[in-house]
Amino acid sequence: DDKPLGVEGGIARSLQNMRALSDLLAAKKIPLTIVVYPWAQQLAQGDRDSRQIALWRDFCEGRCKAFINLFPAFFAAADADKDWYEHLFILGDDHYSAEGNRFMFRELEKRLF
Numbered sequence: 001d002d003k004p005l006g007v008e009g010g011i012a013r014s015l016q017n018m019r020a021l022s023d024l025l026a027a028k029k030i031p032l033t034i035v036v037y038p039w040a041q042q043l044a045q046g047d048r049d050s051r052q053i054a055l056w057r058d059f060c061e062g063r064c065k066a067f068i069n070l071f072p073a074f075f076a077a078a079d080a081d082k083d084w085y086e087h088l089f090i091l092g093d094d095h096y097s098a099e100g101n102r103f104m105f106r107e108l109e110k111r112l113f
Helices: 006-027 040-045 051-060 071-080 084-088 098-112
Strands: 033-036 066-069
Touching: 006 051, 033 051, 040 071, 040 084, 051 066, 066 098, 071 084, 071 098, 084 098
Parallel strands: 033 066
Antiparallel strands: none
16 A cells, blocks of 8 residues: 555545545535634644644635635734633643633634624
């Protein structure tokens, strides 16, 4: 099997799966919206221009109803709050806390409704 391994292999498989999903949705006339948002580590490391932003923005061209980049909103929140991790994430975890989920909902609500 000549499939790429590691990060590049993961990206190739993700794109293949998302193309299949996009094609299925298009055939059924269901619009696709993709949202990208940072993990705690990306916020901590200042990864404001993550590879996933360009990857999914490019993927969405001609395929998606919308592409939503929440990196700027999350970085603005982190820049304004020195305790951003404790407020936005479950301690010891990369998952958003209840407050972090509310923040994400408010940001999505601005862009979707």
